[in-house]
Amino acid sequence: MSTSPAPLLTVRDLRVVIGDSHILHGVDLDVAARGTTALLGRNGSGKTTTVRGILGLVPRTGSVLLGGEETVRLATHSLVRRGIGYAPEDRGVFATLTVAENLRLAERPGAGQPAYDLVHELFPELGQRAGQAAGTLSGGQQQMVAIARTLLNGNRLIIADEPTKGLAPKVVTEVAQVLERAAEAVPVLLVEQNLAVVRRLARHCVVLADGRTAHRGPAAELLADADAARRLLGVGRAGHDGAGPAPAGASAGPAAHPATRTEEAEV
């Protein structure tokens, strides 16, 4: 990481207190200016809260620099308009609105032409289902709507929170392909439990434990080190199916699931 250009997003000492409970005790992370940075950790380690804290969806303190600008005091909508596309954990699709309306809502009037060509090229299905209520779509299709919304604007950063959660293996591969392509143009902060997807997409990784940053470094290095992976992620099999980027169809499917289940079982 030391040789790469300055990070796009720099988070320092991010703290979140909700009610009486401290959820984040000081998270440090960098999102590199290129490629995908994975945010990892066991369930309950604070990954989603970190993302929500960065966006200001929960009250937070600390420092969040986007392209060098301090954003921690900005309202969510102001920060997002500086060029962030966000696909939340629950997909955040508006069930009673149509697919077309969900996309139209993500347009930013006055900020250039929305990239409908790209969206329809990546997700031809969404064009066919434009008039359908988004609540009647399958989980995979809803995830496509959520990702499409992040691609519609010329965003500087895409934040995707568990985009493959609960999807069928074939759809996981599709989503991973789209994110891989998106990451060629825009840096991505990816929260992900599916280690096969992490292995395929992520260059860098940040691991949280108990609301703190526990590890930062190249993703491949962590995944290759079985001991570290077990200690930090609670997975036993991470190092065993070969290091380095795996081909999509081969590992994004079945290989992913035992790992995910192992992790969830231990929490």
Place this chain on the structure above:
Amino acid sequence: MSTVVLLALTGLGLGALYFLVASGLSLIFGLMDVLNFAHGALMSVGAYGTWWAASGHLPGAGPGGAGFALAVVFGTAVGTVAAVLLELAVIRPLYARPREQILATVGVGLAVPALLSAIWGADARPFPGPEALSGTVGLLGAEVPLNRLVLIAAALVVLAALRLFLGRTRHGLVVRAGVEDRAMVTALGIDVRKAFTLVFAIGGAAAALGGAIGGLYFGSVDPEQGTSLLIFAFVVVVMGGMGSLTGAALASVAVGLVQQFANYYTTAGLGDLAVVVLLAALLLIRPRGLTGRLA
């Protein structure tokens, strides 16, 4: 037969009045989770604004024809401005404190009638209106007061306008999305607080219009009119499903009709009770109201 027609149209007229108040109440609750107990006060502001203008205080306005139309526009505008001020000055600073927010709207709901009676007295004042609207029209053998029909027409126009706004405009899209998931709307880069102010303005305008035309229906204005009507508007909102415009329209008709028929065919006053029984029965069968969604 003529009695049934008269009761039905009077019930529909009352329902129209409920809808004008309840539509804004429902949108405000659906979008912002704010129970606006000051909404009846906004109706009173509209009624008094119209009454004041039509009584000759506003140049050009008066009790007849175009002068009365101008008075209605004036009353509605004053109500709209009051609603925007209410949102900006009272509701907005209290978003993080919902309990205080409710209490503040209750406070405004009590203060406005008190202010009105301090200025113009607590007694009902005769409401000036055009000669042409004070008569009746023969309909299916019944002599129906024209003001009922004016109310029904106004409610239909407001319903159509709101549907166009929600269905065809970007602001309407933001409101519909915000009713579902406010946080996600902001996470898409939209300042949802602007939608809050807009919805308050629209809701205030509808309620004030209800007050302005409601003056014709009641024949007078008094400071407590809006507040006493608010209870039935809340019943309508709960029956129709929070945030649902179609639900509010259907529930308004049901409440207005049940109230009129029960009051006529049983003991006077039992109609108000029947409405509450209707609400309880509906909530037992469909806990989320008639529609449970915005449309």
